[in-house]
Amino acid sequence: MAEPLTETASERGVRKAVSTGFSAVQDFVYVALGVLLSVAAGLLLVQAAVAILAAAQARDVRAVVNVLDRVLLALMIAELLYTVQVSFREHALMPQPFLLVALIAAVRRILVVTAEFSAQTRLQDEAFRQVMWELMLLTALIVVLVGALVILQRSAPERAARSHHG
Structure with a gap:
């Protein structure tokens, strides 16, 4: 029978130093991502204005859809920035922000598809079917994402409230 391995004080020190180094690198990456996302969101808001x-x-309706597209993209970036903030603070990834980004992206795509669809004067039957399929799939995706958010909210209300309000 093999003896259980015991860790020496020196090995524990090396392990702790490596872990601390990885945490420092992770924090640096989160800060850099936060800065880049903040700049990107700011530029998008200026473009939207x-x-x-x-x-x-x-x-023009297409111009209004373009504005909505930019604003929703800025909202997605803000949600990603929130994810970076939570990850930096808690060193954990929370699923809710990713689901919200996916939800916003699906709504954004519906806006773009419907704007392109309404701009067409004459749409071929096959193109019309493709647009309808895409809209149906996006709608189903939105229902699934909302369901996932509701399940997460109900399964851990104290954790969800803490992560999204603080």
């Missing part, structure tokens, strides 16, 4: 002025002058 410029686009909303252009949309008001053009009175």
